[in-house]
Structures are given as structure tokens and as C-alpha cells.
Amino acid sequence: MRLLLPLLLVVLSLPVQAALPLDRLTLPPGFHIAVYADQVPNAREIALGAKGTVFVGSNSAGKVYALTDANGDGVADKVRVIASGLKLPVGVAFKGGDLYVSAVSRILVLRDIENHLDDPPKPEVVTDKLPTETHHGWKFIAFGPDGKLYVPIGAPCNICDPAPAHGKLIRMNADGSGWEDVARGIRNTVGFDWQPGSKHLWFTDNGRDMMGDDMPSDELNEITRAGEHFGYPYCHQGDTLDPEFGKGKSCKDYVPPVLKLGAHVASLGMRFYEGNQFPASYKGAIIVAEHGSWNRTQKSGYRVMTVRLKGSKVLSYEPLITGFEQDESAWGRPADVQPLPDGSLLVSDDLAGAVYRVTYRP
Numbered sequence: 379m380r381l382l383l384p385l386l387l388v389v390l391s392l393p394v395q396a397a398l399p400l401d402r403l404t405l406p407p408g409f410h411i412a413v414y415a416d417q418v419p420n421a422r423e424i425a426l427g428a429k430g431t432v433f434v435g436s437n438s439a440g441k442v443y444a445l446t447d448a449n450g451d452g453v454a455d456k457v458r459v460i461a462s463g464l465k466l467p468v469g470v471a472f473k474g475g476d477l478y479v480s481a482v483s484r485i486l487v488l489r490d491i492e493n494h495l496d497d498p499p500k501p502e503v504v505t506d507k508l509p510t511e512t513h514h515g516w517k518f519i520a521f522g523p524d525g526k527l528y529v530p531i532g533a534p535c536n537i538c539d540p541a542p543a544h545g546k547l548i549r550m551n552a553d554g555s556g557w558e559d560v561a562r563g564i565r566n567t568v569g570f571d572w573q574p575g576s577k578h579l580w581f582t583d584n585g586r587d588m589m590g591d592d593m594p595s596d597e598l599n600e601i602t603r604a605g606e607h608f609g610y611p612y613c614h615q616g617d618t619l620d621p622e623f624g625k626g627k628s629c630k631d632y633v634p635p636v637l638k639l640g641a642h643v644a645s646l647g648m649r650f651y652e653g654n655q656f657p658a659s660y661k662g663a664i665i666v667a668e669h670g671s672w673n674r675t676q677k678s679g680y681r682v683m684t685v686r687l688k689g690s691k692v693l694s695y696e697p698l699i700t701g702f703e704q705d706e707s708a709w710g711r712p713a714d715v716q717p718l719p720d721g722s723l724l725v726s727d728d729l730a731g732a733v734y735r736v737t738y739r740p
Contacts, residue, residue, distance in 0.1 A: 398730055399709060403701040405736070408657075411699065414724060414735040415445050415454035421726040421733055423518050423647060424716035425470040425477070429492045432716075433460075433477055435470045437516055437728055442467050442479055442488075444495050445733065452722070452735055460488065460498040466512065468568075469519035471527065473552060478527060480517035483510045485529065485554060505554035509534065509543055514566040518647065518714075523577050527552055530581075532566035537586045537611055539623055545610055547581070547601075563607035563632060569647040569714070574662060576689070578602055580636075582645035582666060585614055591675050594618055596645040597635035598664070600690055606633045637692045642671035643679035647714030647726070655721025656738045662687060667712035667725065670703060677703050682712050682725055699725065699736070 403411055420436040427433060432445040442461040445454040469480030477491045486501035514532025522528050526549040533545045547560045570581035579601045585594040594614035609632035611623040616634025619627055639645045648666045663686045670679035680703035686693040702710035711729040718724060723736040
């Protein structure tokens with residue numbers, strides 16, 4: 379017995395992570411969900427490195443994480459902090475071996491990061507000229523097919539007529555030069571991706587608050603040409619004028635959403651699914667993480683949804699994962715989705731501090 383006691387003490391001294399209640403989740407037949415990593419506090423946007431590293435930004439911990447699965451078993455075997463002390467480093471984007479990170483007014487870059495995961499370089503400033511407001515100041519970022527970095531600048535309010543510097547999506551060169559406006563009239567987009575084939579940029583946009591439980595809806599939008607205006611703050615969900623800022627305006631003057639996603643669902647990260655693991659009906663569909671409402675009488679969102687398309691036409695809008703909330707109590711909040719090269723899908727959860735992996739086996 380005396381020989382076993384020291385071992386027992388060592389085991390008890392290790393930190394214990396409470397098991398996540400994945401059995402509460404519901405997915406379509408054949409789909410399975412498991413924990414990829416559960417030590418990722420406030421996990422938000424996901425980006426993939428060239429060598430398979432999964433990078434994850436965070437919305438309040440000030441940290442950026444690198445997740446690696448060295449043995450390829452579909453579970454991260456190491457979680458590293460590669461940057462800390464940053465201001466809302468929600469957004470991460472990978473290009474040419476470098477990891478770009480959004481931090482409210484700044485875009486930073488960690489050079490050659492996958493070769494320095496254990497000794498990460500000091501972040502370099504790409505630009506520090508973005509607005510400093512933290513209200514909708516966190517930023518989902520991504521590189522487009524044109525090689526430029528796309529950066530949203532949300533409205534610094536629930537509802538207001540923002541200055542020209544806010545309420546839009548911009549793009550810039552990887553060195554921070556050459557800023558251009560891409561689209562305007564956007565309240566706060568925290569997710570966008572380019573459609574295979576058309577190369578059109580699609581994005582989610584969060585509707586305003588304080589118009590009731592069922593108004594207005596979050597939006598799924600498609601940009602077909604540069605400079606389009608999507609209505610904020612004058613017109614919401616393509617058909618409803620704002621009670622204050624809509625006076626004298628017409629919704630016909632603005633681009634309507636392709637799909638109304640539902641009021642207060644807090645649609646965040648979205649990606650087109652191009653993998654081969656899921657059934658063929660998922661090919662080319664959009665997977666959307668809906669973070670969930672914060673002030674609705676009855677909660678909405680808290681789920682991952684699938685939007686099937688034919689070109690620009692929506693064929694269906696249905697759940698992929700539900701069960702993060704039951705009986706008005708939530709234990710998880712999906713924040714982003716990211717397909718992996720093997721066709722599985724990662725989902726970040728900033729409430730549970732985890733990243734999940736969704737697979738399909740008939």
C-alpha cells in the first residue's frame with residue numbers, strides 16, 4: 379500500500395477537466411461529434427496552417443492558440459499559447475507560412491509560425507490604423523482568392539448612423555497597404571467566405587437589438603460587386619425600415635439578404651463545405667455557427683446550421699448540430715466552423731472553451 383500512495387497523490391494533483399455533455403447534442407443520422415481540444419478558453423475563429431496546425435483566436439483571454447494532432451487520430455495532443463496579452467484577438471488568418479491576428483485597432487503577424495510553435499516570434503504590427511472602439515471591434519479576418527486580407531469594421535453601437543470609417547467590410551494588402559472598401563451598410567459581420575465557382579463573397583451579419591424578440595433577423599448576404607450597400611442602419615432584413623434611421627429611406631435602395639437566419643441567433647463564423655466525407659448534399663453548402671441570443675425572452679440560436687444552395691438560390695436551411703441549450707440554459711455557444719482536409723469539420727465553442735470535430739460514418 380505504501381508503494382501505491384505516492385502514485386495516487388500524483389494523479390489526484392493533476393487538473394481535471396469536466397467532461398463536456400456531448401450526449402446532449404443532436405446531429406443528423408451518421409454524423410458524430412467528439413472533442414478535438416478542451417483547453418481553449420474563449421475559442422473563436424479557426425484557421426488552418428500549411429502543416430496541419432489548427433490556430434484559434436479568443437475573445438477575452440487575450441491569447442492565440444495552436445492545436446496540433448501529431449499522431450493523426452483526430453484529437454489534438456498539444457495545445458500551445460503562441461501569443462498573449464492581446465486585445466480581443468478573435469480573428470486569425472494564415473498565409474505564406476505566417477499567421478495574421480486581429481486585435482481591435484491592430485492587425486499583427488507571427489512570421490513562419492509553424493516552424494516556431496514552441497518558441498513563437500514576437501508579433502509584428504501590420505497596421506495599427508483601424509478604429510479603437512471595442513463595441514463590435516473584434517474582427518473575423520480572412521484572405522480572399524485575390525490574396526488580400528479582408529477585415530470588417532463593425533458599427534460602434536447597437537443602432538446609429540456610423541461614420542464612413544465604420545459599418546463596412548474592407549480589404550488590404552498583406553503588408554497593410556492599399557485599403558479599399560468592399561461593401562457598406564454592414565452592422566457587424568463575424569464570418570465570411572468565398573463561394574467555390576462564382577468566387578462571390580458571402581457573409582453573415584448580426585441584426586440590431588431592442589426591436590423585440592422577433593425583429594430583425596440576422597442575415598446571410600452575397601456580394602456580387604464592390605461597393606454594394608446592405609442597408610444598415612436604415613433598412614433591416616431587407617424589408618423593414620428602422621424606426622429612427624429609416625425615415626425617408628426605402629429598402630429597395632439596398633441589397634436584401636439571400637436568407638433571413640432568424641432574430642438574435644447571433645450568426646458568426648461560416649464556411650463553404652467542399653469536403654468529400656459528408657454526404658453529397660453537403661457539397662457546396664454553407665455551414666454557419668450561431669452563437670445564440672443574449673437578451674431574447676426565449677433563447678434562439680445556440681446551434682450549427684446548414685444552408686444548401688444552387689448558385690445564389692437557397693434550397694434549404696436546417697440544423698447540423700443542436701443541443702447546446704436546453705430549457706433556457708446554455709452550456710455551449712458555437713463561434714466558428716472550419717472544414718479539415720479529410721472532410722471532417724471543426725467547431726469552436728467559446729463558452730465551453732473547446733473545439734469539436736464532426737465526422738460522418740454511414
